[in-house]
Amino acid sequence: MYEVIAFYIFAISTTILFLITVMSKNVLYAMTALAAGMVMISGFFFLLGADFLGVVQLIVYVGAVMALYAFAMMFFDATKDIKEKHQNPALVFLLGGLMALVFVVMFSAPIIGENVQALYPIVDGVGNAQAVGMVLFTKYLVPFEVAAVMLLVAMIAGIILAGKKMDYSLTECEVSDQELEDEILKGEAK
């Protein structure tokens, strides 16, 4: 009973929030709605008894990914509306139609596939984190390792991109005070 009520609350609020994300012309509204929608999605994990994944959803998407989006938005004026340019309406129409088709398939999939069953049901006495760990280190070990290598590559690339002038301090001026004074005096003499 409670679960059904909670599910509908989460479902309706997720849909509305993501609609705001897509429809709004204001960057700040879109970002706020996307972050709030991510919080609402974690509610589904909690409802399904997957506490660990719900918390991971909170930490990774809400805490880290969305905050990075927000960081990028510091470079825009967040209080102004954005004018969108539609250069190719046919492409937009095609992509929108394809998305709609995918949605129809997704929603009708449970009706067609009646025999959907959980391959890894919740085991009593085994915690959520342990269950995820067991699957991750047995069946999905190779994808896990590949993901780890990819993250390492991304990290090294990030360091190289950002690492120029890393040994150069922004606050400690390399020019000594005496030299600086000379420069100023020279400038005044001119």
Next chain:
Amino acid sequence: MEATILPEVTAAGVIIKAVLILAVISAIAGFGTFIERKILAFMQRRLGPMHVGPHGLLQLAADGIKLFTKEDIIPQHANKVVFAVAPAITAATAFIALAAVPVFPDFTIPFVDIYVPSIASDINVGILFVLGMMAAGLYGPLLAGMAQANKWGIIGSARTAIQFLSYEVITGLSILAPIMMVGSLSFVDFNNYQTDGLWMVVYQPVAFVLFIIAGFAETNRTPFDLLEHEAEVISGYATEYSGMRWGMFFIGEYANMITIGVIAAVVFLGGYNDFWIFPGWLMIIAKIAFSFFFMLWVRAAWPHVRPDQLMWLCWKVLMPLAVINVIITGIVMMLV
């Protein structure tokens, strides 16, 4: 410790617990401002608030009246909805985080026989939930700064994003070593692990120090309060806020301080176990109170740091230390 059979947790009990947390922590946040001003004053050889009531005790009532009756100003070019919602995010995430930690002792209300649990929602990934909720708390200052159409606000929210994201890494890594030792993410398991043995801080002193340092940064307390550094960015993200909206930021900050105190107490300092002749509920309140006092003590003793020093400390000192600590803990656990 023999397993005592606890009464069943009912919906009424959880609701009473939630109201209790909300009321008591909000009141403590108000009282905390008074304590903070008094302690800072004594440490700096001043008297602090003295005029309203005996030793200034009624100052908090005066502050409360001021906050509630002050005009609520929303700047002309601000994004009004986000501007209005942002303080609520800070307060709400702080209190949601408190839902999963043991705050007060459990008790049964006489006559109506309703059992009020110690933890409002005892989920088995409690620590991660609290850290995740505190991570979500960064949206309060962030959105506040971006919505108010003020340059100082933007700088404040940029600093929020950098500081909170960086120090979340330290919090997570530092608490990972105790999690490895206990083998669980539940606060109850952490408490039971320390029932008979020594406190976790004896095994994990480095992790404790790192966690406390990161806790200061995550609660925006003084050596790291760059978000609203008066001398540099006026008041950072809170520049345009007044009245109760500003008060909600404040309540959220104090609730987060208490949350950090609770995590430090349960994970590192022996939790709510009995100690010598003192009962457990008194011990945990004493530990939380000490953490609170420690934060004020540090505020009186240390100056602000510069933003670049903050980042240097995070990525070049604390993070390597935390990773080395995790690796050493893992090696020792494998060998022993």
